[in-house]
Amino acid sequence: MPNLFSHGAADFVGAQPEAVLKNVFGYLEFRAGQKEIIQNILAGRDTLAVMPTGGGKSLCYQIPALIFPGITIVVSPLIALMQDQVGALKEVGVNAVFLNSSLEYEEYAKTVKSIKSGEAKLIYVSPEGLATERLKNIFRESNLKVSCITIDEAHCISEWGHDFRPDYLEIISFRREFPDAPCLALTATATKQVRQDVLKNLELKNASVLVSSFNRKNIFLQVQPRTDGYRQIVSFIENHKDESGIIYCLSRKEVDSLAHELQANHFSALAYHAGLSDEERSENQKKFIRDQVDIMVATVAFGMGINKPNVRYVIHFALPKSIEQYYQEIGRAGRDGLPSTALLLYSAGDAHRVRYFFREKDEDESFKSERLLQAMLDFANARKCRRQILLNYFGEKYEGGIRVKGNSNSESLFCCDICEGGGIKNQDVTIPVQKFLSCVYRVHERFGAAHIIDILLGSRNQKIIKNNHNFLSTWGIGTELSKQAWFELVAAMEDAGIIKRAGDYNVVTVTSLGKEILSCRDKVELPVRIDFESPKKAELAFPKKSVILRKRQGVSDSLQNDAQTQNLAARLKLWRKKTAEENNIPPYYIFSDKTLTDLANKKPRTHSELRSVHGIGEVKAEKFGDEILALISPNNA
Numbered sequence: 001m002p003n004l005f006s007h008g009a010a011d012f013v014g015a016q017p018e019a020v021l022k023n024v025f026g027y028l029e030f031r032a033g034q035k036e037i038i039q040n041i042l043a044g045r046d047t048l049a050v051m052p053t054g055g056g057k058s059l060c061y062q063i064p065a066l067i068f069p070g071i072t073i074v075v076s077p078l079i080a081l082m083q084d085q086v087g088a089l090k091e092v093g094v095n096a097v098f099l100n101s102s103l104e105y106e107e108y109a110k111t112v113k114s115i116k117s118g119e120a121k122l123i124y125v126s127p128e129g130l131a132t133e134r135l136k137n138i139f140r141e142s143n144l145k146v147s148c149i150t151i152d153e154a155h156c157i158s159e160w161g162h163d164f165r166p167d168y169l170e171i172i173s174f175r176r177e178f179p180d181a182p183c184l185a186l187t188a189t190a191t192k193q194v195r196q197d198v199l200k201n202l203e204l205k206n207a208s209v210l211v212s213s214f215n216r217k218n219i220f221l222q223v224q225p226r227t228d229g230y231r232q233i234v235s236f237i238e239n240h241k242d243e244s245g246i247i248y249c250l251s252r253k254e255v256d257s258l259a260h261e262l263q264a265n266h267f268s269a270l271a272y273h274a275g276l277s278d279e280e281r282s283e284n285q286k287k288f289i290r291d292q293v294d295i296m297v298a299t300v301a302f303g304m305g306i307n308k309p310n311v312r313y314v315i316h317f318a319l320p321k322s323i324e325q326y327y328q329e330i331g332r333a334g335r336d337g338l339p340s341t342a343l344l345l346y347s348a349g350d351a352h353r354v355r356y357f358f359r360e361k362d363e364d365e366s367f368k369s370e371r372l373l374q375a376m377l378d379f380a381n382a383r384k385c386r387r388q389i390l391l392n393y394f395g396e397k398y399e400g401g402i403r404v405k406g407n408s409n410s411e412s413l414f415c416c417d418i419c420e421g422g423g424i425k426n427q428d429v430t431i432p433v434q435k436f437l438s439c440v441y442r443v444h445e446r447f448g449a450a451h452i453i454d455i456l457l458g459s460r461n462q463k464i465i466k467n468n469h470n471f472l473s474t475w476g477i478g479t480e481l482s483k484q485a486w487f488e489l490v491a492a493m494e495d496a497g498i499i500k501r502a503g504d505y506n507v508v509t510v511t512s513l514g515k516e517i518l519s520c521r522d523k524v525e526l527p528v529r530i531d532f533e534s535p536k537k538a539e540l541a542f543p544k545k546s547v548i549l550r551k552r553q554g555v556s557d558s559l560q561n562d563a564q565t566q567n568l569a570a571r572l573k574l575w576r577k578k579t580a581e582e583n584n585i586p587p588y589y590i591f592s593d594k595t596l597t598d599l600a601n602k603k604p605r606t607h608s609e610l611r612s613v614h615g616i617g618e619v620k621a622e623k624f625g626d627e628i629l630a631l632i633s634p635n636n637a
Contacts, residue, residue, distance in 0.1 A: 012066040017042070020063045024092050026595075026617035031056045033212035037184070038063055041148060046183045046207040048154070048198055052214050053188040053331025054309075058085060061150040061184050065122045066094065070145030071115065074124045075171060076152045080285065082124040084307045089122065091589045093619035098124035099135060116141055127156075127167040130174050139178075146178040151202065154185035155324075158197030160368070172203055183207075188331060189324040192395065214327070214394045218334045219342050221386040221416035223379075225484045225540050226345035229317055230261055236315065236343060237267065237295065243312040244288070247297045248329055250318045250353060258317065259297040269295035272302040289586045291577065300325065308586070309336035310593045315343045319350035319380060321357070322372035323393050326379070336594040346380050348450065348487045374506075381491035383424055383527050386416035424527035432481060432489055433498065433524045437514055439474035440499070443467075445509045449501065452508060453478070453486040482537040485530045492526040559597050569600035571631055579624070590624070591615060603632050 012020050017038050021027050030038075033051055037060040040047045051057045065072035076082050082098040089096040097111045097120045114120045115138060129135050139146060151157070157168035175183060185198050199207060224232065237245065249255045252273040259271035270284040270293050287293045289308050296302060300320075314333045320326040326344070334340030351373060358369045379389050391398040418424060439452050454461060455469050456478030464470050478486065490508075493499045498514040501507065510518070517524055531541040559569055573596060580587040591599075595615035604610045607625050611618075 013069050015067055017063050017067065020066050021059070023618050024063075024066065024094065025059065026092075026611075026613070026615045026620060028612075028614065030059075033210060034060055037210055040208045040210070041182050041184050042067060044180075044182045046204040048185045048187075048190075048195060048204060048207055048209045049212070050187055050190045050195065050210070051212040052216050053328055054216060054335035054337075055188070055212055057152070057186045057188070060186065061148060062089065062094070062122065064148055068147035070147035071118075071120065071139075072122050072148040072150060073130075073139065073146060074122060074150045074152060075127055075130060075168075076124050077127065077156055077165060077168075079126070080306070081152070082126075084289075086122075086124060087585060088307070088589055091585070091620070092617055094122070095120050096122040096124070099138075100124075100126055100129060112138055116144065118143075127165065127171055131167065131170040136174065136177070146181045148184060149175055149178065149181050150184045150186065152186050154198050154202070155187040155190050155194050157185075157201045158190075158194040160191070160193045160197060169201060172201065175202065189328050189394075191324070191393075211395075214391050214396050215387065215398065216331065216334065218337055219330060219340050221330075221342050221390070223344045223346070223382070223386065223417060226318070226347045226350075227484070227539075229345055230258065232345055233258070233315060233317070234262075234265070234267075236313070240313055240341075242294065244291065244308065244310050245295050245313040245315065246302070246311060246329075246332060247295060247315045247317055248302075248320070249297065249299060250350075252299060254317060255297050255299055262295065262297065267295060268293050269297055272296055272298035274299065290580065291587050300329070306332060307335070307588075308332075309588050310338075311335070311340070312338075313341040313343065315345065317345055319344070319346040319354060320376055321354045321369070323375050323379060323390065324372070326376060327390065327394075336592045338593060338597075344380060348453075348483055351377060352450075381488070382418060383492060383495050385419050387419075424529055426525040426527050427530065427532065428523065429489060429492070429526050429528060429530075430522075430524045432478065432486075433493060433526075434518060434521070435474060435478050436486075436489065436493070437498070437510055437518045439472070439478075440508050440510055441518075442472050442474055443469065446507060448506045449487065449490045449508050453483060453490070456481075456486065457483060480538060481530065482539050484540050485528075485538050488528050488530055488540055489526070492528045496526055498524075560601050565600050565603075568603065568632065569596060572596045572599055572628075575627065575631055579627075591620070599628065599632070605629065605632070 012024070017035065021030065032055075033049070034056050037047060037049045041061065041064045049057070049060060051060075061072060061074060074085075076085070079100050079102050082100060083102070086096045086098050095114070097114060099108065099111060103111065111120075115123055125135060151168075151171060153163070156163050156165040157171070158164060183202060183204060185202055185204065187194070187198070190198065195209060198204070199209070226232065233247065247258065249258060252275045255271050255273045259269050262269040270287060272281055272284050276284070284293075284296070285302070285306075288296045289306065311333045314330045316326070316329070320329065330342035333342060354373055355370075358366045375393060379386060379393075382389050385398070388398040435456060436452060439455055443452065443455070451463060454464055455472060455475050458476030458479060460470060469475060481489070490499070493514075494501060496513075497511055498517060499508050500511055502509070529541050530538050532538050559565060576587045576590050576596065580590055592615055595613060598614040602609070602613060604613060606629070607621060610616055610621050610625050610628065
């Protein structure tokens with residue numbers, strides 16, 4: 001076995017990427033896009049790589065780092081992210097270190113010594129730290145060769161990115177000091193505008209721009225109106241017992257309230273937001289990462305530094321502010337490739353709450369934010385395949401979608417709530433459409449959909465009274481539909497070209513088609529999820545349970561259903577938890593759920609067979625092999 005693991009020297013210098021992939025990380029093949037990115041970097045070419053969250057971005061620089069003779073510097077935005085990456089690398093025998101404010105003086109000095117001696121192959125730093133002369137001087141040492149500079153979360157360098165950080169703009173000054181080192185910029189969410197900013201701001205010359213598919217096939221996309229948010233969440237997680245999940249809320253108050261309710265009802269849940277002390281946030285995150293708590297209820301402050309692979313679901317308790325934010329957050333589910341769910345609960349008022357955060361922005365920023373929000377609203381109110389809309393947003397064409405009757409294609413089955421139901425059926429909506437259009441005319445096409453709906457429902461809010469709209473003939477004539485159902489109908493009318501919304505306030509106007517419908521009184525059928533058979537108000541009709549619960553055909557990496565395999569998987573999971581606690585590390589540092597599943601299914605009997613299991617490289621086979629083989633032995637069945 002190579003001596004790399006005992007001292008961190010580059011014994012894989014000049015090796016083939018496939019050898020490093022198997023011997024160090026225990027993987028038999030590359031994921032889509034990884035090999036091309038690695039080959040570009042090894043060839044010394046600047047590269048911008050856009051890969052989905054959970055797509056294996058870290059291997060794209062970790063493998064070249066072991067093959068290159070010098071060091072690889074990784075710019076990472078969060079201390080937690082650095083600690084997680086370094087901890088996981090050490091478990092596979094790679095000498096990686098980080099330099100940040102969390103280190104005490106003695107530990108910092110020890111780390112610097114390991115860098116200068118050439119023992120450390122990967123050095124993680126923050127963009128703020130990289131701007132300091134102290135850090136620059138370390139890398140200026142004449143005996144250090146900087147072989148690669150990697151910029152993680154590269155979208156942070158763009159003002160069009162969803163998480164812009166000014167400190168990222170200072171990276172270029174450091175990069176100019178090492179012009180011969182290829183630069184790898186990595187991000188999971190980058191629109192065309194963001195990509196252009198990254199190329200410009202990092203001065204990537206003649207760079208390869210490699211965009212992997214954004215399609216996370218293992219994540220089922222589901223959206224429901226938030227009618228009774230707490231009960232909807234409880235219904236969902238009761239069907240996902242003992243599974244890890246994240247619930248995102250818009251405010252700290254919602255986080256505290258929801259976490260408290262879940263705890264009071266004996267669910268394993270903790271809160272995470274910026275209002276907690278650093279110690280409490282750190283402790284809660286640690287418990288979640290180490291599988292000591294199942295559910296993290298959090299604001300968007302949580303998750304960027306989380307590489308926990310066995311998160312089985314992400315729930316949004318309200319509408320995110322953009323598709324980029326939504327996509328990055330749902331990407332924290334199913335990083336191990338196993339089936340997972342993204343559930344979005346939203347109400348008509350969520351958009352107003354999000355817009356509240358725009359109030360202090362200048363006109364250009366506010367306009368940009370409104371565009372991002374509108375794209376998110378279009379996704380939430382989708383009438384066609386959600387995966388298609390999501391991928392189209394990032395410039396990717398999706399050929400899957402709504403399945404026809406009798407189609408057992410697993411990709412169609414595991415797509416989204418709309419496709420699972422065979423699409424949204426047309427219904428006769430002639431009367432409510434006529435009512436809505438009539439109301440739009442009576443307010444002279446000067447108001448948004450929410451105000452029109454309030455008139456139809458007979459609201460007496462301040463805006464309606466101020467404009468005397470409670471005296472209109474259409475006031476209160478639409479109470480047969482709920483507010484959510486009216487918004488569903490508005491989305492369908494807009495999709496059909498009956499109305500359009502424009503301007504800062506999304507003012508509703510009637511199109512030529514809408515005028516024709518109103519004058520001719522023709523029958524109107526639109527695809528809507530409205531239950532017109534409801535004895536009271538017509539509500540939106542959604543399945544009560546997540547369709548993810550149903551056993552699906554063709555989903556890979558599933559555990560065999562025989563008793564022996566199931567029992568072995570349970571024993572392996574208990575062993576992993578006990579071993580992780582003894583070593584004071586997260587369980588996934590030892591083995592992922594996918595590795596445990598592969599172990600239980602294959603039941604290796606020898607060290608040679610053990611190395612054919614997903615995620616078991618040389619170091620882990622040597623470290624845990626005897627214990628694993630003993631557990632699998634028929635004598636312990």
